[in-house]
Amino acid sequence: MLEVRNLTKIYDDGTVALRNVSFIVPDGEFLVVIGLSGSGKSTLLRCINRLIDPTEGQILWDGVDITSLKGDDLRNLRRKIGMVFQQFNLVKRSTVLTNVMAGRLGYSPTWRSITNRFDDADRERAQTALKRMGITDQANKRADELSGGQQQRVGIARALMQEPKLILADEPVASLDPVLAHSILQHLESLNKEDGITIICSLHYLDLVQRYGTSVIGLRDGRVVYEGNKKQILRMTDAEFKTIYGEEAERMGGISGELLEEEAVPDGEEVTE
Amino acid sequence: MSGKDQRLEEKPSLVPPVVAGLISLIVPGLGHMLARNFRKGLVLLLVFLSAAGLWIWRVNDAARREIGFVAMFKKAIQLQPIILVILIVIVVLYLLIAYDAYKSAATAKPNSFLMWVLVLTSFFILGWQIGEIRPAVLVRDGAKSLPLLMRVLWPWEKALYYPEELLVGSADVVIPCTENAEVPPRVVEEGDPYVTVTPACGDLSQIAGAEGTKLKMVGGNFAPNDETEIWWVDQVRNEFRYRYGGEYVKVVTDENGAFELDVVIPYRVIPTTGDKGYALWQVEARQVASVGKPVLSEELKLSVEKMIETIFLGMMSTFFGVILSIPVSFIASRNLMSANWFTKTIYMVVRTILNIIRSIESLVWAVIAIIAVGLGPFAGILALTVHSIAALGKLYSEAIESIDPGPVEAIQATGANWLQTVWYAVIPQIVPPFVSFTIYRWDINVRMSTVIGMVGGGGIGYLLIQWIRLLDYRSAGIAIWFIAITVAILDFVSSEIRNRFA
Numbered sequence: 001m002l003e004v005r006n007l008t009k010i011y012d013d014g015t016v017a018l019r020n021v022s023f024i025v026p027d028g029e030f031l032v033v034i035g036l037s038g039s040g041k042s043t044l045l046r047c048i049n050r051l052i053d054p055t056e057g058q059i060l061w062d063g064v065d066i067t068s069l070k071g072d073d074l075r076n077l078r079r080k081i082g083m084v085f086q087q088f089n090l091v092k093r094s095t096v097l098t099n100v101m102a103g104r105l106g107y108s109p110t111w112r113s114i115t116n117r118f119d120d121a122d123r124e125r126a127q128t129a130l131k132r133m134g135i136t137d138q139a140n141k142r143a144d145e146l147s148g149g150q151q152q153r154v155g156i157a158r159a160l161m162q163e164p165k166l167i168l169a170d171e172p173v174a175s176l177d178p179v180l181a182h183s184i185l186q187h188l189e190s191l192n193k194e195d196g197i198t199i200i201c202s203l204h205y206l207d208l209v210q211r212y213g214t215s216v217i218g219l220r221d222g223r224v225v226y227e228g229n230k231k232q233i234l235r236m237t238d239a240e241f242k243t244i245y246g247e248e249a250e251r252m253g254g255i256s257g258e259l260l261e262e263e264a265v266p267d268g269e270e271v272t273e
Numbered sequence: 274m275s276g277k278d279q280r281l282e283e284k285p286s287l288v289p290p291v292v293a294g295l296i297s298l299i300v301p302g303l304g305h306m307l308a309r310n311f312r313k314g315l316v317l318l319l320v321f322l323s324a325a326g327l328w329i330w331r332v333n334d335a336a337r338r339e340i341g342f343v344a345m346f347k348k349a350i351q352l353q354p355i356i357l358v359i360l361i362v363i364v365v366l367y368l369l370i371a372y373d374a375y376k377s378a379a380t381a382k383p384n385s386f387l388m389w390v391l392v393l394t395s396f397f398i399l400g401w402q403i404g405e406i407r408p409a410v411l412v413r414d415g416a417k418s419l420p421l422l423m424r425v426l427w428p429w430e431k432a433l434y435y436p437e438e439l440l441v442g443s444a445d446v447v448i449p450c451t452e453n454a455e456v457p458p459r460v461v462e463e464g465d466p467y468v469t470v471t472p473a474c475g476d477l478s479q480i481a482g483a484e485g486t487k488l489k490m491v492g493g494n495f496a497p498n499d500e501t502e503i504w505w506v507d508q509v510r511n512e513f514r515y516r517y518g519g520e521y522v523k524v525v526t527d528e529n530g531a532f533e534l535d536v537v538i539p540y541r542v543i544p545t546t547g548d549k550g551y552a553l554w555q556v557e558a559r560q561v562a563s564v565g566k567p568v569l570s571e572e573l574k575l576s577v578e579k580m581i582e583t584i585f586l587g588m589m590s591t592f593f594g595v596i597l598s599i600p601v602s603f604i605a606s607r608n609l610m611s612a613n614w615f616t617k618t619i620y621m622v623v624r625t626i627l628n629i630i631r632s633i634e635s636l637v638w639a640v641i642a643i644i645a646v647g648l649g650p651f652a653g654i655l656a657l658t659v660h661s662i663a664a665l666g667k668l669y670s671e672a673i674e675s676i677d678p679g680p681v682e683a684i685q686a687t688g689a690n691w692l693q694t695v696w697y698a699v700i701p702q703i704v705p706p707f708v709s710f711t712i713y714r715w716d717i718n719v720r721m722s723t724v725i726g727m728v729g730g731g732g733i734g735y736l737l738i739q740w741i742r743l744l745d746y747r748s749a750g751i752a753i754w755f756i757a758i759t760v761a762i763l764d765f766v767s768s769e770i771r772n773r774f775a
Contacts, residue, residue, distance in 0.1 A: 078685070078687065081686070105684065
């Protein structure tokens, strides 16, 4: 279980990215973070694996406060948390296989890894990850020869190599077309459902949020302005939408809350707002 | 724009237009300042003062022997009428600045195009005069340098050397004819050139008097169909070439290398007789004949050797430059050194040192290196290494600064440590620019090492400058050809390699 308590991040230039953010993510959740660009989604995700150090507040993961970890402890934390990026962040000139193997760096001794000697178990893992992502054929190609969708699968394979308990996905489909977006999110969904990996994913499009998220938090100007579970997402009202995206926002795609209100909610539970 | 107009309308000129114009006549630019156009006024004041100052300097320079400015001015425009043209332009500019000040005070946006054109014109004419640009001289005298240029452009006559041999046949002549004269025996090997004279004795010519004895000279075994000179050697071994009727006598051998010629014993001041009562002279036939096949000339060989030296000079200095600039480049990269004030200070200091080193030309470094280690390629290597460190250090650090931070972040997120992150995320990104900059630098260093040689830093430049000073333009041409060929090949190879790594 991941618990974020009163998290605040103020950058050196004075920008306040997160203000007193608190929420809880039970294990096995597919949490979607929504919000405008600049609302603090990326900062929030990067605070969880400490690519960014929060200014105040705590992040408890299975009861351990990870905001104070340093050195080896920090690296041991990071290797349990996979990360997938909007721009894929592959090393473009390296091969797909090398990029995937890089996911194993946190487990490998420095000298062995920089001489590119990974043990057989790691190579086995890489083959499994590539196969699972359906990119076995591309293993020896340079990363920048791949299409965007394929690159993102390499990114997921790299995260998978870490044998993570949690995957942070920072707008993983924002650079992809809708068909590829679904394909990538289905991969993440299968990791979530089959492997029980908790996923925290920031997304832009409401239809994707409604389709894949098991719970949602909405950020605006660094504050949590919306929290909802699967059913509540499906019934998101225009008013809620506007608290997240601003008064001038026009709703595009997804199912409107008002339209659903008349119908039965799929599993018949009471919806609390 | 509208904002600027508004501001001008809000703050009208401090003085009426006419006053602005008149003040501008006293101090150019002051009128603009009073018309609330301070910056323009300041620029115009500086422009006017510098143009006028430069003009006064040029007058002094053109007529430095005259005393008093008026005399100087008269002499200067007499010698160089262009100085008068400059004066006229500056005066017109002065009036235009005043007019522009008037307009500036009267309207918000005067059209100053003509004035600025005149500002540029005055400086370009000054530049023309200061640069002593004389196209007429180029047209008139340029043609004179054409033969020299041709030697430089096509120097290959000097690329081959034809080995030559001096063929000499000689015969003794006793002067005057004496019984029992002691003539040393002469042995002529079979096939060697020989000369015989009949008779083998006679009398000298008299000055403005009787001709000496006519001898029939026969030669053989010389190079066929080749010009042959006739020389005399007197009893004290003085050699002089045979003339008849004031002209040097030459004979051309036949296809068998033989000739026949009548020679008259010449006039000579030196007493002909010693204590023996006679003198022993020789008459010689001399031929410069090319023998054997042509071989590559010494100049060509030397050029090749020195060119190789130059390429290696460039290579070694690039090598040392690369080795030393890589660590420097990491501490000169802003993104790697922005962790705290201490590293930032190191970054600033290193950057400053690199900039200073880079701003000193490698030629100057070569002179300094020569003082340190003496003439020769090592001095050149030192000089180019120093300059390469600074140049590559900057280029490399900029390459490091411009890497995509995404992969670095991604590798960090996997739990990799610092070294693993650098190895997996930074190095792959900086290899292409590093290779490209290195090759580029090698290219520059080879070019530069040709120049470095001219001040004594080894390589082909040293030869080149020597040959130019000896006015040996053909040899210089060979060196220039080699430099050009090498640079062209290097250019091609380096762009190929850089393309491949891009």
